[in-house]
Amino acid sequence: MAKLNLVEAINLGLKQEMKRDKNVVIFGEDVGKDGGVFRVTDGLQKEYGETRVFDTPLCESGIVGIAIGMAAYGLRPVCEIQFEGFIMPAIDQIVSHAARIRNRSRGRYTCPLVIRSPWGGGIKALEHHSEAPETFFIHTPGLKVVIPSTPYDAKGMIVSAIRSPDPVIFFEPKKVYRAIKEEVPEKEYTIPIGKAKIVKEGNDLTIITYGSCVRDVISCIENSKYDIEVIDLRTLSPFDEETIIKSVKKTGRIVIVHEAPKTLGLGAEISARINEKALLSLKAPVERVTGYDIIVPLAKLEEYYRPSAKKIINAIEKVMSF
């Protein structure tokens, strides 16, 4: 079995889905000859030709807008927005149309498209290249939102996203892109949308996280004196409430970690659900380690913005000693 990084794993998933279904088409800025600025679509145009893998003009709203028409027409468009910070011009098409076409036409037309975009910070990039805008999309009925954190999951999830009958926002943690390699089967498999993964089982405390924070969490609890459970949400909308509540009932102590801003970040909704469904199982208030409610700082201060090992360990201590 080949050891692949996240970029290679998504590339393999795309390649295999293009082979399986001739309706799968890929387009966006620089995705053709260049293979995307992170090379996620590398080699696909060469293999499947310019009709199925093509560069578009520089127009994010246009990219998503035409994807909507193509999806309604029976294709399976996988379009790329070059960076998550540049998705904003496409918000109108995503929120006003992609998410609503099924409902507006009562199922006569559907919108099975995938919007792929590199996501999140931690790579010391320019402004608009280190954002975590997932809440905008989680808050929009009609969309599904996923963020894989490992190469294995990424391949299985891109396949599920392409086969999804509903529009999927597929965020790719750029901090993980080339950071790790793991065994990724050539053989076809899927990771279902809506299912979290218990990365590590434990009995004392649960950390709920996703994206690049998953690795940060794992590495900082390696030598912890506590028996910690770690949940990688993988799908942010609809998130796996069942797995979360089950874990709350087991450990009674919760820390939520994400790099998106705190206010109305996904941690807020998870915390509210825990209050509704498992308040009496809690042994301590739910603690959140998140980005601050500020503009993501540029490289020099970025590491102080992100959930760090120190912040996570402090949160664990606070909850354990409550």
Next chain:
Amino acid sequence: MLKTIKNFELKRLEILDKDGKLDKKVMPKLKKEDIKKLYEFMVLTRVFDQKALKLQRQGRLGTYASMEGQEATIIGSSYALEKQDWLFPCFRENGALILRGQPMEDLYKYWGGDERGMNIPKNVNNFPVAIPVGTQTLHAVGVAIGAKIKKDKTCSIVYFGDGATSEGDFHEALNIAGVFKAPVVFICQNNQFAISVSRKKQTASESLAQKAIAYGINGIQVDGNDIFAVYKTTKEALDNARKGNGPTLIECETFRINDHTTSDDAKKYRDEKLVEEWRKKDPIIRLVKYMKTVKLWNEEYGKKTSEKMNKDVENAVLKYENTKLPNLTDMFDFVYEELTPNLIEQRDKLLEKA
């Protein structure tokens, strides 16, 4: 050195003038039956429209956007489509939707606030109404590119107003359509006002059709109250697109006789004299004048047509008003293909309270 690298020209087509006189040299080939059908659909469009306005005033329909005065643009263009073509409306094209096969009672349902009205029949390739201005232009381009990828002979047609030409999506749509030579026809219903803002305040361009030039696509202006000019131009644009010669932007110069919607009062910003001037250019009256000269129209035919259209519209209203409320859970059913666990929970809570 300063030299001219390119000269541009722009054309306008007029065939039938306001007095019903025809420029035979440019008249498209149309059978007598076709001309009668164009007339009948325009009458139906107006009767449907007037009924909708009445229903709204009586509290029997929601906010409604009238088409009066724009029937030639709406019918002339949609009549040129083939069955397999896809139509993308904004919100002022009910006549075209009816022509293509959407039941009138469904359209009344939609304007009456019942979402089941946009349950478009499976064999009718009309997209649902798009309220955000100009956004649907991109969907039409997407279908056209999709048809090209699948090697189908399908074209798409998309409607929008003069105001939409100021939106970014309109420009992205024209640009992308040009780059990919997408088989799409853009119909700009220039009705002179975007709610209260006049056409002149919308853009410094002399015409809206000339926007096509910048994107390297075909552009033409037509008298939008001239059914023959609109039909001919659209038909040629579709034929051209089907042959692989790319998109066309057609600016149909027309006028919105009524308010923007039933929630608007155009008297606040528009001189009534202007409305009177445009009434004299009415698209139905001028066609009747022409049809009389070629013996396609007499009082009896006119009366019969009007009676039939009124009867059909009344039947549609009856069906609309006899429709029972949908189940409360209906609003959950089409958000996703399958309800998520969270939505099942929320839906069940709604039922508990009810």
